[in-house]
Amino acid sequence: MIYESVIEQLSRRGIDSPRLEARMLIAAVKNLEPSQVSRDTELSNQELQRLEQYLQRRLAHEPIDKILGQKEFYKYQFFVSSNVLSPRCDTELLLETVLDLVRKKCFSRVLELGVGSGCVLLSLLKEVEHLEGVGVDISPKALEICAKNAERLAVEKRCQLLCQSWTNTDLIHTISQKFDLVFSNPPYIVSADIHQLEPEVKNFDPLVALDGGKDGLDCYRQIAGFAPELLNDCGYIVLEIGKGQAQDVRTIFESQSFRHINTFKDLSEIERVLVFQKA
Numbered sequence: 601m602i603y604e605s606v607i608e609q610l611s612r613r614g615i616d617s618p619r620l621e622a623r624m625l626i627a628a629v630k631n632l633e634p635s636q637v638s639r640d641t642e643l644s645n646q647e648l649q650r651l652e653q654y655l656q657r658r659l660a661h662e663p664i665d666k667i668l669g670q671k672e673f674y675k676y677q678f679f680v681s682s683n684v685l686s687p688r689c690d691t692e693l694l695l696e697t698v699l700d701l702v703r704k705k706c707f708s709r710v711l712e713l714g715v716g717s718g719c720v721l722l723s724l725l726k727e728v729e730h731l732e733g734v735g736v737d738i739s740p741k742a743l744e745i746c747a748k749n750a751e752r753l754a755v756e757k758r759c760q761l762l763c764q765s766w767t768n769t770d771l772i773h774t775i776s777q778k779f780d781l782v783f784s785n786p787p788y789i790v791s792a793d794i795h796q797l798e799p800e801v802k803n804f805d806p807l808v809a810l811d812g813g814k815d816g817l818d819c820y821r822q823i824a825g826f827a828p829e830l831l832n833d834c835g836y837i838v839l840e841i842g843k844g845q846a847q848d849v850r851t852i853f854e855s856q857s858f859r860h861i862n863t864f865k866d867l868s869e870i871e872r873v874l875v876f877q878k879a
C-alpha cells in the first residue's frame with residue numbers, strides 16, 4: 601500500500617519514472633535492491649519516517665541521486681552531494697572518447713579540468729591499469745567527494761587532486777608537467793538560461809558547475825588560452841560541449857592553433873564531444 605501511495609504522490613508531482621523512483625526510495629530505507637521491493641513490502645515506523653523525509657525531498661524536486669547520496673556512472677557507483685554536478689549519462693561519451701584515445705595511444709598521464717565528483721577521471725583510472733591522473737577543480741567541497749570516490753574505486757594512489765581555478769595563471773606552475781591528453785566537461789550553460797532549467801538541475805546542481813557566462817562559452821575561451829602550455833606537442837584535448845556549441849568551440853580552439861580531429865554525437869544526435877590536437 602505504501603508503495604502505491606509513493607508512486608501516486610511522485611506521479612502527481614510530475615516525476616518521470618514514479619514506479620522506479622518509489623522502488624529506489626523504499627529500497628534505500630530498507631537496505632534492499634530496488635528489484636526486491638513490491639507492493640507487499642512492509643516498513644517499520646522508523647523506516648516509514650525515513651521514507652517520508654526522502655519523499656518530501658523528492659517532491660521538492662531534489663534529484664533522487666542527491667537524496668540517496670550516490671549515482672551510477674558508466675560501470676561504477678559514485679558518491680554525490682549538493683557540491684557536485686550529478687553525473688550525466690551524456691558524459692559517458694566524453695569518458696568513452698578519452699578511454700579510446702588513452703588505449704590507442706598508450707598515454708600514461710592525463711589531466712581533467714573541472715573533475716567534480718570524479719566520475720570521468722576515476723572511471724578512466726579504474727579502466728586503465730597504471731594510468732595516472734590529475735584532477736583540478738575550483739571547489740574544495742567537490743574535491744572532498746572526488747577523494748572519497750577515488751578511495752571507493754581504489755585508484756587514489758594514481759590520482760592527484762588540485763584545488764585551483766584554471767583562470768589562475770599559477771595552475772601551469774603548480775602542475776609543472778605537460779600531458780599528452782587533457783579533457784574537460786566545463787560549465788557551458790548560458791547564464792541567462794539557467795533559470796529555465798528543470799528544478800532538479802537549477803536548484804540542486806552547484807551554479808559553478810553550470811554557468812558558462814553570457815554566451816555559455818567563457819570556460820572554452822579560458823581553457824583554449826592556457827591549454828597549449830599544458831600539452832606536449834601533438835597532445836590532445838577532448839571537450840564535452842552543449843547543444844549548438846560545436847561550431848563556436850571549434851572556432852575558439854582553432855584560433856589557438858588547435859586542429860579539430862573529430863566530433864562525436866550523443867544518443868540524441870547532438871554534437872556532444874569535440875577532439876582537438878595541438879598543432
Ligand SMILES: C[S@@+](CC[C@H](N)C(=O)[O-])C[C@H]1O[C@@H](n2cnc3c(N)ncnc32)[C@H](O)[C@@H]1O
Pocket residue numbers: 684685686687688691713714715716717718719720736737738739742764765766767785786787788808809810
Ligand atoms: C560541468 S561540471 C563537470 C564535473 C565532472 N567532470 C562531470 O563531468 O560530471 C564542471 C566542473 O568544473 C568546475 N569548475 C568551474 N569553474 C572552474 C574553474 N574556473 N577552475 C576549476 N574548476 C572549475 C566546477 O566546480 C565543476 O566541478
